[in-house]
Amino acid sequence: MAGGGTTGSSGSVSSYMSKKQVVCDCGGVAVVRTVKSGANVGKKFHGCPKWPDTECKFVKFIDEIGEMRSELEELRLNLFERDVIISQMEYQRQMNEEKIQKLEFKKDSMKEENMELKQQLRQMKVELTRATTNEKHYSVALLFTWVFVGFIQLVRKYI
Numbered sequence: 001m002a003g004g005g006t007t008g009s010s011g012s013v014s015s016y017m018s019k020k021q022v023v024c025d026c027g028g029v030a031v032v033r034t035v036k037s038g039a040n041v042g043k044k045f046h047g048c049p050k051w052p053d054t055e056c057k058f059v060k061f062i063d064e065i066g067e068m069r070s071e072l073e074e075l076r077l078n079l080f081e082r083d084v085i086i087s088q089m090e091y092q093r094q095m096n097e098e099k100i101q102k103l104e105f106k107k108d109s110m111k112e113e114n115m116e117l118k119q120q121l122r123q124m125k126v127e128l129t130r131a132t133t134n135e136k137h138y139s140v141a142l143l144f145t146w147v148f149v150g151f152i153q154l155v156r157k158y159i
Contacts, residue, residue, distance in 0.1 A: 022046040026057035088148065 022030040040061075048056040051063035 022047045022060060024056060026050065026054065026056040026058070030058065030060065 024030045024046070026048060028049040031049045031051075032044055033047045035041050035043045035045065044062040046058070046060040046062065048054055048058045050056060
């Protein structure tokens with residue numbers, strides 16, 4: 001291919017091919033070129049970056065359709081992987097939303113139970129206050145009863 005009169009590169013193909021570097025026989029990164037004359041006019045190929053100032057005759061024709069198919073398959077695989085990740089994330093989000101709903105329900109139930117317990121506590125405080133008041137009254141009544149019984153005992157003794 002050295003005498004084929006090839007120079008330059010193709011815009012879309014070169015940008016596409018830049019993702020997949022090809023190394024020529026002399027160790028340099030091959031350059032994408034287009035055949036300008038002969039039987040292969042218009043075909044793309046990888047050539048030595050030092051051409052025409054080298055003895056290296058490295059040429060590798062690009063199967064654009066095959067390369068594009070493999071790139072398309074790679075893109076499809078990437079898209080599938082992203083779809084799987086998105087599906088997993090949506091499933092996890094849905095599970096988290098269900099957990100949140102359950103926790104909110106539990107929170108509401110606990111709030112109601114807490115309110116009921118506070119009401120019961122208030123009632124118990126009222127009953128305890130009443131019982132304490134009654135106990136004081138009973139203690140005073142008992143004291144007066146003892147005093148009265150004692151007084152009657154004294155009166156009986158002296159009568």
